[in-house]
Amino acid sequence: MDNKSLLLDVKNLKVQFSIAKKNAWFWSAPDQLKAVDGVSFQLRQGETLGVVGESGCGKSTLARAIIGLVPVTEGEVVWLGDDLAKLPKQDWHEKRQDLQMIFQDPLGSLNPRMxxxxxxxxxxxxxxxxxxKDDVKEQVQQMMKxxxxxxxxxxxYPHEFSGGQCQRIGIARALILKPKLIICDEPVSALDVSIQAQVVNLLKSLQHELNLSLIFIAHDLAVVKHISDHVMVMYLGNMVEMGHADAIYQNPQHPYTKALLSAIPAPDPKAERNKKIDLLAGHLPSPIDPPAGCVFHTRCSLADDECKVNKPSLIGQPTHTAACFKIKQD
Amino acid sequence: MMSPSYSKNQQAVESFSEQLTIEGRSLWQDAWRRFKQNRAAITSLYILSFIVLAVLFGPYLGAHEFDIADWPNIHTGPNWDNGHYLGTDSLGRDMFVRVLVGGRISIMVGILGALVAVLIGTLYGATSGYIGGNTDRVMMRVLEILASMPFMFLVILLVTFFGRNIFLIFVAIGCVSWLDIARIVRGQTLSLKNKAFIEAAQVSGVSSRHIISRHLVPNVLGIVVVYATLLVPGMILFESFLSFLGLGVQEPMTSWGALLQEGAQTMEVAIWQLLVPAGFMVTTLFCFNYLGDGLRDALDPKQQ
Structure with missing residues (x-):
C-alpha cells in the first residue's frame, strides 16, 4: 500500500450552500446548508474508494466539490501536492485533465444534439x-473498442443507444484524456442489475489496465463491496466510518453502518427469511439545522446524553476508524 | 463443421461490416421526417416558396414599372390586354408590380426582423441564464426596462427626427422583438443548465463560451425556430400597422401595409386596390402560422 503514490489528500473538506429563508428580508442572513461537514481521506494510485450513505447524505456533493463543480467552503483538496480549491483558473484547467467524472444519468449526461x-x-x-481530425477519430474509435x-x-446519436451503452459512452469520454482519477457518481444506479454487473466489471478491468484510481459512489452496498478497496460511510455530511472494505463489511463498528449492512438482501431465501433488519427510526434530519453532538443520535438506539452534547471523532486503527462513543476500545 | 473458405468469407464480411460507419439519425432528421407528414405545413411551405420567388422575380415579368403612372388608366380594374393584370391604383400605377415590390419589403422586414430578434435574443437569453446570479439579475432588469418603453412613441420620435426610412423600421422592430425570445431562451437555459451533460462538459474543461454555443444553443434551437416562424407574420403585420399609420416606407416605394392603406381609402370605387394586397398578405400570414405549427409539432419529442 505504501509503495503506491498518494494522489488525492482531502483534508477536513466542508461544503456549505446558502439557502434563502422563506419570507426573509433582503438583509437577513441566509441559512447555511451543511452538505459536507469535515470529510478527510486519502486516495492512492490504483485504489478504489467506495462512498456509501443514504440519499441526501452529501456523497454527490463531496464528489462535485473534489472535481470543482461546487465551491469548497473550507478545507483542502490536495491533488499531487496542489490544493485544487485554491488554484488559479488556468492551472486548474490544466489539472482537470487528470480528474474525470462519470455521471448517474447515462442518457442525461450526453448532449442529445451531438x-x-x-x-x-x-x-x-x-x-x-x-x-x-483523423487522429481524433482514431483515438475515439480505439477508446470505443x-x-x-x-x-x-x-x-x-445518444437516443439510439440503451442505458448501458450510454454509460459506456460516458466512460469512454472520461477515459479519453487518460486521467489518473475517475469519480463515479452512482454510475450504475440507473441501470438494470445485469447491466450493472457489466458496467462495474468494465470499470474494474479498465482500472487494472490503466492503473486508475476510482472514487465510487453508490447506495448499493453489494456493488461497493465488489469494487472497493476502502469504504467510507457518510451520514448527514459526516464520515461515520471508514476503513478497508473487508473490515467494514465483516466487522462494522458504527451503529449506522450496522443498520445499513443489515439491510442488504441475502441471495439465499432461507437466510433472507430469518434475517433481522435494524430498521432506523425517524427520518434523516435537515442538514440546514443538524443535531448537536453526534449527528446520528436522533436515530441511534445506543445514544445517551453524551452523544447529544459532544461530537465523536474518528477512532480506531488507521485501517478502520469509526466515529462513535459506544465502540468498545480494545 | 465449417469449411475454411466459409469461415474466411465470414471473417471478411464481419471485418467489412465493422468498417462501415453507420450513419446515425439526428433529432433534426427525425423532426424533418415528422414535418413531411404534416400536409398543411408542407403545402404552406410550397405556397410560401412560390410567394418568395414571385416577389423576387415577378416584378421583372410585369409589363409596367412600379413607380410609373399610366395616366389613361387610372383606377382601372384587372385587365389582361393593357398589361395591368391586377388593375391600377389611384395614380395609374400597376397593382401587379406594386404588390410584388411591396411584398419584397414586407417579407424582408418579416424575415430580417425575426432573424435579428432570434440572434440577439438567443445569445442574450442563453448568456443570462447560463451565468446566472447577479449577472442574470442585471440583464433581466435591463430587459424589463426596455420592454416597458412605450413602443409607438419610440417609433414616432425616430420618424420625426430622422424622417421616414425603412431602416428605422428595422431598428425600431429590432429593439423590441428580441425581448420575448431572450426571456424564452433564458427559461430554457435555466432548465438545461442543471442537466448532466452541461456538467459533463464543465468537467471536460470546455469553456463557458463553448458550452453556450455548442451545448446550450443547439438544444434551445427547436423552440427558437418555432417562435421565429411565428414571429415573422407578427413582424409583417407590425410593418403594415406602421405603414397604415403613415410611419412606414417612403413613396414611391411601397409595402403591403402601405398598399392596404391606399386601398382602404378607395375601397368604395376600386375594391381590387384593397383585395389584392390583402389577399397576398393573408395568404402569407396563414402560411407562416401553419408552418410554425407544423414545426412545433415536428420538434416536439413527445410526438414521436
Whole structure:
C-alpha cells in the first residue's frame, strides 16, 4: 500500500450552500446548508474508494466539490501536492485533465444534439486542439473498442443507444484524456442489475489496465463491496466510518453502518427469511439545522446524553476508524 | 463443421461490416421526417416558396414599372390586354408590380426582423441564464426596462427626427422583438443548465463560451425556430400597422401595409386596390402560422 503514490489528500473538506429563508428580508442572513461537514481521506494510485450513505447524505456533493463543480467552503483538496480549491483558473484547467467524472444519468449526461463521436472527442478537442481530425477519430474509435462499443457506431446519436451503452459512452469520454482519477457518481444506479454487473466489471478491468484510481459512489452496498478497496460511510455530511472494505463489511463498528449492512438482501431465501433488519427510526434530519453532538443520535438506539452534547471523532486503527462513543476500545 | 473458405468469407464480411460507419439519425432528421407528414405545413411551405420567388422575380415579368403612372388608366380594374393584370391604383400605377415590390419589403422586414430578434435574443437569453446570479439579475432588469418603453412613441420620435426610412423600421422592430425570445431562451437555459451533460462538459474543461454555443444553443434551437416562424407574420403585420399609420416606407416605394392603406381609402370605387394586397398578405400570414405549427409539432419529442 505504501509503495503506491498518494494522489488525492482531502483534508477536513466542508461544503456549505446558502439557502434563502422563506419570507426573509433582503438583509437577513441566509441559512447555511451543511452538505459536507469535515470529510478527510486519502486516495492512492490504483485504489478504489467506495462512498456509501443514504440519499441526501452529501456523497454527490463531496464528489462535485473534489472535481470543482461546487465551491469548497473550507478545507483542502490536495491533488499531487496542489490544493485544487485554491488554484488559479488556468492551472486548474490544466489539472482537470487528470480528474474525470462519470455521471448517474447515462442518457442525461450526453448532449442529445451531438453524435457520440463528437461527445467522446470533446475533452480531446478541448485539451489538444492541435490534433488532426483523423487522429481524433482514431483515438475515439480505439477508446470505443476499449469500453466495448462497436467503433462503427461513431456517427450515431445518444437516443439510439440503451442505458448501458450510454454509460459506456460516458466512460469512454472520461477515459479519453487518460486521467489518473475517475469519480463515479452512482454510475450504475440507473441501470438494470445485469447491466450493472457489466458496467462495474468494465470499470474494474479498465482500472487494472490503466492503473486508475476510482472514487465510487453508490447506495448499493453489494456493488461497493465488489469494487472497493476502502469504504467510507457518510451520514448527514459526516464520515461515520471508514476503513478497508473487508473490515467494514465483516466487522462494522458504527451503529449506522450496522443498520445499513443489515439491510442488504441475502441471495439465499432461507437466510433472507430469518434475517433481522435494524430498521432506523425517524427520518434523516435537515442538514440546514443538524443535531448537536453526534449527528446520528436522533436515530441511534445506543445514544445517551453524551452523544447529544459532544461530537465523536474518528477512532480506531488507521485501517478502520469509526466515529462513535459506544465502540468498545480494545 | 465449417469449411475454411466459409469461415474466411465470414471473417471478411464481419471485418467489412465493422468498417462501415453507420450513419446515425439526428433529432433534426427525425423532426424533418415528422414535418413531411404534416400536409398543411408542407403545402404552406410550397405556397410560401412560390410567394418568395414571385416577389423576387415577378416584378421583372410585369409589363409596367412600379413607380410609373399610366395616366389613361387610372383606377382601372384587372385587365389582361393593357398589361395591368391586377388593375391600377389611384395614380395609374400597376397593382401587379406594386404588390410584388411591396411584398419584397414586407417579407424582408418579416424575415430580417425575426432573424435579428432570434440572434440577439438567443445569445442574450442563453448568456443570462447560463451565468446566472447577479449577472442574470442585471440583464433581466435591463430587459424589463426596455420592454416597458412605450413602443409607438419610440417609433414616432425616430420618424420625426430622422424622417421616414425603412431602416428605422428595422431598428425600431429590432429593439423590441428580441425581448420575448431572450426571456424564452433564458427559461430554457435555466432548465438545461442543471442537466448532466452541461456538467459533463464543465468537467471536460470546455469553456463557458463553448458550452453556450455548442451545448446550450443547439438544444434551445427547436423552440427558437418555432417562435421565429411565428414571429415573422407578427413582424409583417407590425410593418403594415406602421405603414397604415403613415410611419412606414417612403413613396414611391411601397409595402403591403402601405398598399392596404391606399386601398382602404378607395375601397368604395376600386375594391381590387384593397383585395389584392390583402389577399397576398393573408395568404402569407396563414402560411407562416401553419408552418410554425407544423414545426412545433415536428420538434416536439413527445410526438414521436
Amino acid at each position: 453524435t457520440i463521436g463528437d461527445i467522446i472527442a470533446e475533452p480531446l478537442k478541448t485539451y489538444h486542439p492541435q490534433l488532426s 476499449k469500453v466495448g462499443l462497436l467503433p462503427n457506431l461513431i456517427n450515431r
